[in-house]
Amino acid sequence: MSTEPTKILLSEDEMPRQWYNIQADLPVPLPPPVGPDGNPIGPDDLARVFPMNLIEQEVSTERWIDIPEEVLGILKLWRPSPLYRARRLEAALGTPAKIYYKNEGVSPAGSHKPNTAVAQAWYNKQFGIKYLTTETGAGQWGSALAMSCKLIGIECKVFMVRISFDQKPFRKIMMKTWGADCFPSPSMETAIGRKILEETPDTPGSLAIAISEAIEQAVERDDTRYALGSVLNHVMLHQTIIGLEAKKQFDKIGKYPDIVIGCAGGGSNFAGISFPFLCDKIHGKEVRVIATEPEACPTLTRGPYVYDAGDVAKMTPFLPMHSLGHRFVPPAIHAGGLRYHGMAPLVSHVKQLGLIEATAMPQTECYEAALLFAHTEGFIPAPETSHAIAQTIREAKQAKAEGKEKVILMNWSGHGLMDLQGYDAFLSGRISDYALPEEMLQRSLQSLEGHPQIG
Ligand SMILES: *Cc1c(COP(=O)(O)O)cnc(C)c1O
Numbered sequence: 001m002s003t004e005p006t007k008i009l010l011s012e013d014e015m016p017r018q019w020y021n022i023q024a025d026l027p028v029p030l031p032p033p034v035g036p037d038g039n040p041i042g043p044d045d046l047a048r049v050f051p052m053n054l055i056e057q058e059v060s061t062e063r064w065i066d067i068p069e070e071v072l073g074i075l076k077l078w079r080p081s082p083l084y085r086a087r088r089l090e091a092a093l094g095t096p097a098k099i100y101y102k103n104e105g106v107s108p109a110g111s112h113k114p115n116t117a118v119a120q121a122w123y124n125k126q127f128g129i130k131y132l133t134t135e136t137g138a139g140q141w142g143s144a145l146a147m148s149c150k151l152i153g154i155e156c157k158v159f160m161v162r163i164s165f166d167q168k169p170f171r172k173i174m175m176k177t178w179g180a181d182c183f184p185s186p187s188m189e190t191a192i193g194r195k196i197l198e199e200t201p202d203t204p205g206s207l208a209i210a211i212s213e214a215i216e217q218a219v220e221r222d223d224t225r226y227a228l229g230s231v232l233n234h235v236m237l238h239q240t241i242i243g244l245e246a247k248k249q250f251d252k253i254g255k256y257p258d259i260v261i262g263c264a265g266g267g268s269n270f271a272g273i274s275f276p277f278l279c280d281k282i283h284g285k286e287v288r289v290i291a292t293e294p295e296a297c298p299t300l301t302r303g304p305y306v307y308d309a310g311d312v313a314k315m316t317p318f319l320p321m322h323s324l325g326h327r328f329v330p331p332a333i334h335a336g337g338l339r340y341h342g343m344a345p346l347v348s349h350v351k352q353l354g355l356i357e358a359t360a361m362p363q364t365e366c367y368e369a370a371l372l373f374a375h376t377e378g379f380i381p382a383p384e385t386s387h388a389i390a391q392t393i394r395e396a397k398q399a400k401a402e403g404k405e406k407v408i409l410m411n412w413s414g415h416g417l418m419d420l421q422g423y424d425a426f427l428s429g430r431i432s433d434y435a436l437p438e439e440m441l442q443r444s445l446q447s448l449e450g451h452p453q454i455g
Contacts, residue, residue: 006087008100008249010080016244017067019237022275022346024063025282030233030349031454033317034307038452041317048219049226051127054120057234065237067119074118074151078107079241083249084412088376090396097399099392100257101412102246102273105379109174111414112269113144113229116238120227121145121152131155131224133217135185135210137339138164139171140382140414141229146180159185159193159213162205170418185210192216192313206329207340208312215315230266231310231319231344239272246409247276257287257409259395263387264291264300264358267344273411275346278355289356291347292391294366295435296331299324299343300351300358302441307452308342320454321348324436325444331434338384341444359391362433366390367426370416382414383422 023030032040043055050058057065067075086099104112124132132149135158136142142158149156158180165172165184175182185205186193190213196203203209218226228235243260250256260277262270274289281287293300299322308323310316321342328341343351350356370386372393373379381389392410399406416423425431 004085004253006085008083008085008252010245010248012076012080014248015072015076015080016241016248017072018064019067020240020244020276020279021060021063021065021237022278022350023061023233025279026349026353027282028353030345031320033319034452035317036452045317049215051124051129051225053123053127054234057237058232067241068122071119071122074148075115075241080245081106081242083246084377086377089373092372092376093393093396093400095396095400096404097396097406097408098255099396099408099410101410102242103379103412104242104269105382105412105415107144109140109144109147110418111140111144111382112239112242112272112411113141114148115241115272116229116235116268117141117144117148117227118151119238121148121154124225124227125152125154127225129154129223129225131157131221132227133157133159133214133224134227134229135159135161135207135214136164136171137161137207138168139175139418142180142182143171143174143178144229145227146175146178149180150178156180157214157217158182159187159210161185161207161210162203168418168421185213187213189213190216206312208326211311212313212315215311230268230340231342233346235268236271236275236344236346239268240275242269242272242411243274243276246273250409255407258406259288259290259408261290261292261388261391261395261408262411263338263384263413264293264343264347265338265384266340266342267291267347269411269413271344271347273409274356278350281355290391290395291351291356291358292387293358293360294338294387295360295362295433297324297339298360298436299341300348301360302436303343304445304448305348305352305454306448307454308448310342318452319345321345322351323448324441325447327447328444331436338387360435361387361390362435363431364426364433367423367431369393370423379412380416380423381412382416383419385413385416388413
């Protein structure tokens, strides 16, 4: 049995040619986005923000959607991504569990995010769009979209939260290298940015402000649209290539996972690895699926399931999701990509249906897991990814306690080579645990008052 390879590889010919849409298999349909009056939002209401071809994907209930040839061609620059057997991590844990990780850190931008960025840039170009605007916090999404727009041939404008713009220069330089315009947000480029700068010239900015700036620029020009890196249904769809590849890779070695694990910020890499397996689960297969989030931003584990806005200015429709409240101000934990107040409607919905489990991780356990991973497998994970690793280690220890040979699949969502400040802080003892205090959560949930009810 020792003939199983360390990397289970697919050839480019074996790459999936269609995305999987879980909306076709949901036992209960997803509640629609609604306006402030509680009435469903239609495709036309979104047409100034997104191109119609992506809006069609957003509401589609077709099970399989073809991946355009040109998108496949670009994804082939790094896909299919390898599925690794983490033998050295297993040995260090002394576990009978077999641990596999899908390495999404091999993309040029270093994470899973280009899987949807390339597709979104392509559909916008097809629709005649010349400029895409977006926001970025630490810069992972902005750099993925910058690269994708350059490869597809449209212009990209990124509003980057000012404090990250000043403190994390390397992602900004990546975006500029790929030819994008990158502005610190709030900026003088938009009315909302100028207003906020006038009132509070020293503001560090926030993701919510940056979203408002990016949407403002998108809606005021016919040749410009806005792109979002997570949360929406079409983003989950584009990421399913991860899980579809993983299923083919498991077929090659004649195995099937008992447990599938992903970290969850907005939910896209988790949906990407898990939805193709959830399809089997909906049709009777036994598989546990676990989303792991930070204790500091416990959206799935402590946030109620409600209609909430995607941004602080309520420029987006109300989406049905687990949420901490749209005015939630996330604490400065290092896993920047896991700090969003809401969770993808599709991920929230499968949680409501009891198809997935969710856990919340303390930060130090995540960094310890990341170090053990780097010490055994070599790769340095992104701080977000370390949450999935920590959950995987918990499950591997449980398998050891039970003496069971479980097969665990984890999504390794990205590398941490642009996040070394966090490692520096941990290695010099400057990272401590922080669980969101209950009274802070309750205060934040007050912003949900008056929103429409689900159902
Ligand atoms: C952005 C990011 C995440 C979180 O986003 P999701 O939409 O929840 O996947 C996780 N890992 C990495 C490496 C990221 O860049």
